[in-house]
Amino acid sequence: DAGVIQSPRHEVTEMGQEVTLRCKPISGHNSLFWYRQTMMRGLELLIYFNNNVPIDDSGMPEDRFSAKMPNASFSTLKIQPSEPRDSAVYFCASSSGGGYYEQYFGPGTRLTVT
Amino acid sequence: GENVEQHPSTLSVQEGDSAVIKCTYSDSASNYFPWYKQELGKGPQLIIDIRSNVGEKKDQRIAVTLNKTAKHFSLHITETQPEDSAVYFCAAIGGTASKLTFGTGTRLQVTL
Numbered sequence: 001d002a003g004v005i006q007s008p009r010h011e012v013t014e015m016g017q018e019v020t021l022r023c024k025p026i027s028g029h030n031s032l033f034w035y036r037q038t039m040m041r042g043l044e045l046l047i048y049f050n051n052n053v054p055i056d057d058s059g060m061p062e063d064r065f066s067a068k069m070p071n072a073s074f075s076t077l078k079i080q081p082s083e084p085r086d087s088a089v090y091f092c093a094s095s096s097g098g099g100y101y102e103q104y105f106g107p108g109t110r111l112t113v114t
Numbered sequence: 115g116e117n118v119e120q121h122p123s124t125l126s127v128q129e130g131d132s133a134v135i136k137c138t139y140s141d142s143a144s145n146y147f148p149w150y151k152q153e154l155g156k157g158p159q160l161i162i163d164i165r166s167n168v169g170e171k172k173d174q175r176i177a178v179t180l181n182k183t184a185k186h187f188s189l190h191i192t193e194t195q196p197e198d199s200a201v202y203f204c205a206a207i208g209g210t211a212s213k214l215t216f217g218t219g220t221r222l223q224v225t226l
Binding site: 004042043045048056059091093100101102103104105106107108 | 158
Protein backbone atom coordinates (compact mmCIF):
# COMPACT_ATOMS: atom_id res chain seq x y z
CA ASP A 1 0.00 0.00 0.00
CA ALA A 2 1.53 3.29 -1.09
CA GLY A 3 2.18 5.88 1.56
CA VAL A 4 2.13 9.64 1.15
CA ILE A 5 4.00 10.64 -2.00
CA GLN A 6 5.84 13.94 -2.31
CA SER A 7 7.71 15.51 -5.19
CA PRO A 8 10.27 16.68 -5.79
CA ARG A 9 12.44 15.17 -3.06
CA HIS A 10 15.00 17.92 -3.41
CA GLU A 11 14.65 21.42 -4.82
CA VAL A 12 17.33 24.04 -5.19
CA THR A 13 16.26 27.44 -6.44
CA GLU A 14 17.39 31.02 -6.46
CA MET A 15 15.85 33.73 -4.34
CA GLY A 16 12.83 35.26 -6.02
CA GLN A 17 11.86 32.18 -7.97
CA GLU A 18 8.55 30.38 -7.62
CA VAL A 19 8.59 26.96 -5.98
CA THR A 20 5.82 24.37 -6.13
CA LEU A 21 5.80 21.32 -3.90
CA ARG A 22 3.44 18.44 -4.57
CA CYS A 23 1.73 15.83 -2.44
CA LYS A 24 -0.42 12.78 -3.02
CA PRO A 25 -2.08 11.61 0.21
CA ILE A 26 -2.82 8.03 1.11
CA SER A 27 -5.86 6.81 -0.80
CA GLY A 28 -9.00 7.12 1.30
CA HIS A 29 -7.56 9.68 3.70
CA ASN A 30 -9.64 12.84 3.87
CA SER A 31 -7.31 15.09 5.86
CA LEU A 32 -4.07 16.56 4.56
CA PHE A 33 -1.43 18.59 6.36
CA TRP A 34 1.60 20.57 5.26
CA TYR A 35 4.45 20.93 7.76
CA ARG A 36 7.81 22.66 7.69
CA GLN A 37 10.81 21.35 9.65
CA THR A 38 13.87 23.38 10.56
CA MET A 39 16.52 22.97 13.22
CA MET A 40 15.51 26.22 14.86
CA ARG A 41 11.73 25.82 14.91
CA GLY A 42 11.21 22.07 14.72
CA LEU A 43 8.04 20.78 13.08
CA GLU A 44 5.50 23.51 12.32
CA LEU A 45 2.03 23.01 10.89
CA LEU A 46 1.47 25.28 7.91
CA ILE A 47 -2.03 24.32 6.78
CA TYR A 48 -4.66 21.64 7.30
CA PHE A 49 -7.25 20.52 4.72
CA ASN A 50 -10.28 18.39 5.43
CA ASN A 51 -12.23 17.03 2.47
CA ASN A 52 -10.21 19.34 0.21
CA VAL A 53 -11.24 22.44 2.15
CA PRO A 54 -8.65 24.50 4.07
CA ILE A 55 -9.60 24.35 7.75
CA ASP A 56 -6.65 25.98 9.45
CA ASP A 57 -4.07 28.08 7.61
CA SER A 58 -2.91 30.10 10.59
CA GLY A 59 0.54 28.56 10.29
CA MET A 60 1.17 29.86 6.79
CA PRO A 61 4.04 32.30 7.34
CA GLU A 62 2.97 35.05 4.98
CA ASP A 63 1.28 35.83 1.71
CA ARG A 64 4.18 34.38 -0.24
CA PHE A 65 2.90 30.93 0.75
CA SER A 66 -0.23 29.41 -0.73
CA ALA A 67 -1.68 25.91 -0.75
CA LYS A 68 -4.35 24.22 -2.80
CA MET A 69 -6.12 20.90 -2.81
CA PRO A 70 -8.08 20.63 -6.06
CA ASN A 71 -9.12 17.05 -5.38
CA ALA A 72 -8.80 14.30 -2.81
CA SER A 73 -5.60 12.90 -4.29
CA PHE A 74 -3.46 15.97 -4.87
CA SER A 75 -2.24 19.07 -3.09
CA THR A 76 0.33 21.75 -3.81
CA LEU A 77 2.26 24.19 -1.66
CA LYS A 78 3.57 27.19 -3.54
CA ILE A 79 6.09 29.79 -2.47
CA GLN A 80 6.31 32.92 -4.59
CA PRO A 81 8.73 34.63 -4.40
CA SER A 82 11.03 32.31 -2.48
CA GLU A 83 13.57 33.62 0.04
CA PRO A 84 16.64 32.01 1.66
CA ARG A 85 14.79 31.77 5.00
CA ASP A 86 12.30 29.43 3.36
CA SER A 87 15.00 26.77 3.19
CA ALA A 88 13.67 23.79 5.14
CA VAL A 89 12.24 20.32 4.75
CA TYR A 90 8.55 20.41 3.87
CA PHE A 91 6.42 17.44 4.80
CA CYS A 92 2.97 16.46 3.72
CA ALA A 93 0.91 14.18 5.98
CA SER A 94 -2.51 12.63 5.70
CA SER A 95 -5.02 11.02 8.00
CA SER A 96 -8.47 9.49 7.89
CA GLY A 97 -11.40 10.38 10.07
CA GLY A 98 -11.25 14.11 9.54
CA GLY A 99 -8.88 15.20 12.26
CA TYR A 100 -5.34 15.53 13.49
CA TYR A 101 -5.17 11.95 14.71
CA GLU A 102 -2.97 9.22 13.26
CA GLN A 103 -1.15 11.35 10.74
CA TYR A 104 1.13 9.58 8.27
CA PHE A 105 3.97 11.60 6.85
CA GLY A 106 5.54 11.60 3.43
CA PRO A 107 9.31 11.52 2.83
CA GLY A 108 9.53 15.30 2.56
CA THR A 109 10.93 17.82 0.10
CA ARG A 110 14.24 19.43 1.02
CA LEU A 111 14.11 23.00 -0.26
CA THR A 112 17.22 25.13 -0.56
CA VAL A 113 16.85 28.74 -1.63
CA THR A 114 20.13 30.44 -2.53
CA GLY B 115 -2.30 26.81 23.37
CA GLU B 116 -0.51 23.55 24.03
CA ASN B 117 3.15 23.39 25.04
CA VAL B 118 5.06 20.11 24.91
CA GLU B 119 8.45 19.66 26.51
CA GLN B 120 10.62 16.63 25.76
CA HIS B 121 13.64 15.21 27.58
CA PRO B 122 16.38 14.28 27.11
CA SER B 123 17.50 15.88 23.88
CA THR B 124 20.06 13.13 23.31
CA LEU B 125 20.24 9.63 24.69
CA SER B 126 22.88 6.99 24.18
CA VAL B 127 22.29 3.40 25.28
CA GLN B 128 24.02 0.12 24.69
CA GLU B 129 22.36 -2.49 22.54
CA GLY B 130 20.00 -4.57 24.63
CA ASP B 131 19.42 -1.88 27.25
CA SER B 132 16.18 0.03 27.69
CA ALA B 133 15.56 3.64 26.66
CA VAL B 134 13.03 6.02 28.16
CA ILE B 135 11.98 9.37 26.71
CA LYS B 136 9.71 11.70 28.66
CA CYS B 137 7.33 14.46 27.65
CA THR B 138 5.16 16.89 29.55
CA TYR B 139 2.21 18.84 28.21
CA SER B 140 0.38 21.91 29.43
CA ASP B 141 -3.21 21.61 28.20
CA SER B 142 -5.25 19.37 30.49
CA ALA B 143 -7.79 18.96 27.67
CA SER B 144 -5.24 17.13 25.49
CA ASN B 145 -6.48 13.64 24.73
CA TYR B 146 -4.20 12.12 22.10
CA PHE B 147 -0.47 11.51 22.40
CA PRO B 148 1.42 10.01 19.43
CA TRP B 149 5.11 9.18 19.16
CA TYR B 150 7.01 9.51 15.92
CA LYS B 151 10.36 8.07 14.85
CA GLN B 152 12.36 9.98 12.27
CA GLU B 153 15.33 8.40 10.57
CA LEU B 154 17.86 10.47 8.68
CA GLY B 155 16.46 11.77 5.42
CA LYS B 156 12.99 10.40 6.04
CA GLY B 157 9.65 11.67 7.26
CA PRO B 158 8.38 11.08 10.80
CA GLN B 159 6.90 7.61 11.21
CA LEU B 160 4.04 7.02 13.64
CA ILE B 161 5.20 4.21 15.94
CA ILE B 162 2.68 4.23 18.77
CA ASP B 163 -0.03 6.45 20.19
CA ILE B 164 -2.21 6.60 23.26
CA ARG B 165 -5.49 8.26 24.10
CA SER B 166 -6.36 9.82 27.43
CA ASN B 167 -8.73 7.04 28.46
CA VAL B 168 -5.82 4.58 28.60
CA GLY B 169 -2.86 4.59 30.98
CA GLU B 170 -0.50 2.32 29.08
CA LYS B 171 -0.17 0.78 25.65
CA LYS B 172 2.36 -1.76 24.37
CA ASP B 173 3.44 -2.89 20.95
CA GLN B 174 6.20 -5.49 21.03
CA ARG B 175 9.33 -3.72 22.31
CA ILE B 176 7.79 -0.28 22.64
CA ALA B 177 5.32 1.02 25.20
CA VAL B 178 3.84 4.35 26.12
CA THR B 179 2.59 5.38 29.55
CA LEU B 180 0.36 8.34 30.34
CA ASN B 181 -0.12 10.14 33.65
CA LYS B 182 -2.98 12.57 33.16
CA THR B 183 -2.75 13.98 36.67
CA ALA B 184 0.88 14.95 36.25
CA LYS B 185 0.39 15.72 32.54
CA HIS B 186 3.28 13.65 31.33
CA PHE B 187 3.75 10.66 29.07
CA SER B 188 6.74 8.49 28.29
CA LEU B 189 8.06 6.20 25.57
CA HIS B 190 9.79 3.03 26.66
CA ILE B 191 11.90 0.95 24.28
CA THR B 192 13.17 -2.37 25.61
CA GLU B 193 15.94 -4.56 24.23
CA THR B 194 17.19 -1.74 22.05
CA GLN B 195 18.74 -2.54 18.68
CA PRO B 196 20.96 -0.45 16.38
CA GLU B 197 17.99 0.13 14.05
CA ASP B 198 16.23 1.95 16.89
CA SER B 199 18.75 4.77 16.44
CA ALA B 200 16.76 7.79 15.23
CA VAL B 201 15.16 11.01 16.44
CA TYR B 202 11.95 10.47 18.39
CA PHE B 203 9.22 13.10 18.71
CA CYS B 204 6.33 13.16 21.11
CA ALA B 205 3.21 15.17 20.37
CA ALA B 206 -0.09 16.11 21.96
CA ILE B 207 -3.47 17.36 20.87
CA GLY B 208 -6.81 18.00 22.48
CA GLY B 209 -9.42 20.59 23.12
CA THR B 210 -11.31 22.48 20.48
CA ALA B 211 -9.70 23.19 17.13
CA SER B 212 -6.18 22.66 18.45
CA LYS B 213 -3.18 21.50 16.45
CA LEU B 214 -0.85 18.59 16.95
CA THR B 215 1.97 20.12 18.99
CA PHE B 216 5.35 18.39 18.77
CA GLY B 217 8.14 18.12 21.28
CA THR B 218 11.66 19.17 20.30
CA GLY B 219 12.85 15.62 19.69
CA THR B 220 15.25 13.14 21.28
CA ARG B 221 18.17 11.78 19.35
CA LEU B 222 18.59 8.15 20.42
CA GLN B 223 21.81 6.34 19.63
CA VAL B 224 22.10 2.64 20.27
CA THR B 225 25.70 1.54 20.44
CA LEU B 226 27.05 -1.96 19.94
